Amino acid sequence: MPFIPHTAADTAAMLATIGVAAIDELFAEIPAALKVNTLAAIPPALAELDITRLMTARARADGQACCFIGAGAYDHHIPAAVWQLVSRGEFYSAYTPYQAEASQGTLQVLYEFQSMMTALTGLAVSNTSLYDGASALAEAVLMAVRANRRTKSQRVLMPATLHPAYRRTVHTLVAAQGIELVTIPFDPKGGHTALELLDTTAGAEEFAALVIPQPNFFGVLEEVDALTDWAHARQMLVIAVVNPIALALLSPPADWGKAGADLACGEAQPLGMPLSSGGPYAGFLCCTKELVRQLPGRIVGRTLDADGKPGFTLTLQAREQHIRRGKATSNICTNQGLMVTAATIHLALLGAEGLARVAAACHANTRRLSALLSAIPGVAPIFERTIFHEQALRLPTPVAAVLTALAAQNILGGFDLSADYPELGAALLICATEQRTEEEMVAYATALAQVL
Numbered sequence: 001m002p003f004i005p006h007t008a009a010d011t012a013a014m015l016a017t018i019g020v021a022a023i024d025e026l027f028a029e030i031p032a033a034l035k036v037n038t039l040a041a042i043p044p045a046l047a048e049l050d051i052t053r054l055m056t057a058r059a060r061a062d063g064q065a066c067c068f069i070g071a072g073a074y075d076h077h078i079p080a081a082v083w084q085l086v087s088r089g090e091f092y093s094a095y096t097p098y099q100a101e102a103s104q105g106t107l108q109v110l111y112e113f114q115s116m117m118t119a120l121t122g123l124a125v126s127n128t129s130l131y132d133g134a135s136a137l138a139e140a141v142l143m144a145v146r147a148n149r150r151t152k153s154q155r156v157l158m159p160a161t162l163h164p165a166y167r168r169t170v171h172t173l174v175a176a177q178g179i180e181l182v183t184i185p186f187d188p189k190g191g192h193t194a195l196e197l198l199d200t201t202a203g204a205e206e207f208a209a210l211v212i213p214q215p216n217f218f219g220v221l222e223e224v225d226a227l228t229d230w231a232h233a234r235q236m237l238v239i240a241v242v243n244p245i246a247l248a249l250l251s252p253p254a255d256w257g258k259a260g261a262d263l264a265c266g267e268a269q270p271l272g273m274p275l276s277s278g279g280p281y282a283g284f285l286c287c288t289k290e291l292v293r294q295l296p297g298r299i300v301g302r303t304l305d306a307d308g309k310p311g312f313t314l315t316l317q318a319r320e321q322h323i324r325r326g327k328a329t330s331n332i333c334t335n336q337g338l339m340v341t342a343a344t345i346h347l348a349l350l351g352a353e354g355l356a357r358v359a360a361a362c363h364a365n366t367r368r369l370s371a372l373l374s375a376i377p378g379v380a381p382i383f384e385r386t387i388f389h390e391q392a393l394r395l396p397t398p399v400a401a402v403l404t405a406l407a408a409q410n411i412l413g414g415f416d417l418s419a420d421y422p423e424l425g426a427a428l429l430i431c432a433t434e435q436r437t438e439e440e441m442v443a444y445a446t447a448l449a450q451v452l
Contacts, residue, residue, distance in 0.1 A: 137170055137241055142330075206235070240253035297317075
């Protein structure tokens, strides 16, 4: 909105009302050494046309970097039709009103999204999205502790192979409620959660749930069937943290082990959402029918109206503001509707076959990139197990300087693992989605060889 400054008379009147002689008195507690007296580095004011020219020139100077970073946000191709449709006024400005049934178009999109997520995960119910994958996992942990009637434990097993940002976010959101997150170390050779490490960590103690990422943060595929059966044998619920692209090829959480996972959540960013400096994105959360009353957020249902025509309605809402009030299971009061619309259109355009092609291309490209980089002396995969579309590599020199040198050549070379996993040494997490070409991967390998 336009900014309209106060006149000197306006300012004087406000200061007189609150009994202050000058604006500086309002900020008297700020030490003088911290105050900026002049803005010498700020250039003179420019006209709008001049500002446009300046910023366009600076944007061109930045160039277009080639991205080999994954680590939870992925550079996938987004068909032009996705945001052409999302940007239409009917979608772009839509908001679910308090009488939700007045927005049948919005509700239908949310219903379609739910249907697609249940198809991908194999579970019975999906909500209409949460803020992002990390907060979706936090809600899943809260939900599992509430829903597991077979134990009073408020402890949850969380593998070290889970995304570090997810682990930090979950801790922030559940720690105040007395929920303890117990970290399971990973196998140093395979980069996965081994059953013997689970036995050692858990012992004979009770836990409410086990979190299983698939693939995990290193891109490694976990032994999900064995892990699921292990948890269920010990009266735990199983929370799957999954990549929706990978689900086009891998077994869905509902098929894990003998009984399947109880909950599945993750980040929907790979489905039609650009990297966009970290957001906005959208999280999804699915569960079995038995747990539906504990599911946070909104659930849209399909019904028939008085004339027998199909219609859509909000079936369940966990929010305390609505009918559940004091029995509410969540304070989640909105969903990422615009992002969900993009994900729904993206999935509709690709279909099951298209999504599987994307997943297969990502897997093939990452294997090709890993082979090219591993041919460089001193570079080698850290873990020996199967990966999806990310892989951890060991470098012969600290990663940070290498990434800086690659960035100077417009190559975003990957994610430095040293801060989150110092035990791995100089470790680099690389990713190659279907966007990357053979020429780009060869150029990366050539540049890395020169840098090293």
